[in-house]
Amino acid sequence: MTAVPDFPRVTVTIHPDASGEVTIQGISHPIPARADIRAARQAALGMVTLRAAIALGRPVRVTAHDPDGTWPLIVHPDGHVTAADIDHSPAGPASDRTFRLRTRDGRTSEPTRSALIGRNPQPAEGETVQTLFAIYDTGRQVSKTHARLDIDDRGSVTVTDRDSTNGTAIRLHGTRRPLRAGASLVLPHEATLLLGDLELVVELESPSEE
Numbered sequence: 001m002t003a004v005p006d007f008p009r010v011t012v013t014i015h016p017d018a019s020g021e022v023t024i025q026g027i028s029h030p031i032p033a034r035a036d037i038r039a040a041r042q043a044a045l046g047m048v049t050l051r052a053a054i055a056l057g058r059p060v061r062v063t064a065h066d067p068d069g070t071w072p073l074i075v076h077p078d079g080h081v082t083a084a085d086i087d088h089s090p091a092g093p094a095s096d097r098t099f100r101l102r103t104r105d106g107r108t109s110e111p112t113r114s115a116l117i118g119r120n121p122q123p124a125e126g127e128t129v130q131t132l133f134a135i136y137d138t139g140r141q142v143s144k145t146h147a148r149l150d151i152d153d154r155g156s157v158t159v160t161d162r163d164s165t166n167g168t169a170i171r172l173h174g175t176r177r178p179l180r181a182g183a184s185l186v187l188p189h190e191a192t193l194l195l196g197d198l199e200l201v202v203e204l205e206s207p208s209e210e
Contacts, residue, residue, distance in 0.1 A: 004059045004074055004084075010052055012044045014066035022047045037066060045073075045081055046173030049188050053077040054170075054177065057186075078156045079172065079188025097155040101133050102201040109133045111205055117195065118146035118162070141166050141196030149187070149202065157202055159193060160184040166196030 014020040018040040019033040029047055034040040045062075052060045054077045061084060062073045072084035098111035109115065115131040116123060119142050123129050135142050143164040151157050161168040161179045169178040172191040179185055187193065193200040 004061050006061060008052060008056075008060065010048055010060055010062045010075075012041075012048065012062055012064040012066075014040045014044060014064075016067050020044050020066075022051070024048075024052055037068070041066060043173040043175070045075060046079075046188070046191075047175045048075045049077065049079050050170065050172055050175050050177040054185055054188070077186040077188070079190060096206075097151060098205050099149070099151055099157055100203045100205060101131075101149075102203060103135065104199050104201075114148070114150045116145055116148050116162075117200065118142055118144050118164075121145045135195070135198065135200070137198060139198075141198045143195075146195050147193075149193075151204075155204065157187040157204070158184050159187050164195070169194040 008025045011023045012020065014037055017033055018035065018037055020031040020040050022029045022031065022044050031040055031044050034043055048060065048062055053075050057077060059074045059076045062075050064071055064073050074082050074084050098113055100111055101109040101115060101117065109131055112131040114129045115133050116129050117133045117135060119137055120134060121132045122145055129148070145162050146164045147162055147168045148160045149157055159168065161182055163181050167178055169176055170185060170187060170191050171194055172188050187202055189204065193202055
């Protein structure tokens with residue numbers, strides 16, 4: 001496993017009242033009080049994922065403090081959190097993993113390794129994709145071809161904005177990160193994909209789950 005640099009310096013502090021803060025290179029980002037310590041911890045690590053790991057495109061080291069103790073962690077761009085001395089790899093044959101798309105009204109796609117999503121998604125000339133997932137959107141928040149998703153051989157899903165009108169964003173435990181037009185980001189586990197204001201859930205699957 002490639003060594004994870006000590007930069008940037010990231011600390012997470014969760015207080016007994018389930019509030020907390022994330023400090024990245026001396027800049028503090030408050031975490032409002034949550035229902036319990038676990039929820040506050042998830043919110044803080046979600047912020048680290050979006051503001052540090054994804055921003056840098058690599059894992060980052062975190063020193064976490066909460067009422068249960070203090071320990072070193074590594075936060076990965078795909079949202080996985082591991083102990084600093086553990087080499088984490090997703091369980092199962094990642095190269096065979098797929099994902100499903102699910103709308104809030106319950107519509108789902110077939111398992112796939114690549115998808116275009118939008119009101120009437122169409123591939124560009126010469127582009128190949130397994131799934132075209134049309135989203136019913138009377139409010140026209142979603143562009144005709146809004147975004148593309150791909151899963152790599154490690155089981156990480158990347159979302160790419162297709163110069164959409166209302167933008168694409170990722171929300172994880174209350175923290176929202178927009179994509180620049182045409183840009184790509186790794187989609188963390190448990191994150192919600194936002195197409196304008198419309199929510200889309202991406203569910204990872206292993207071959208044994210199909």
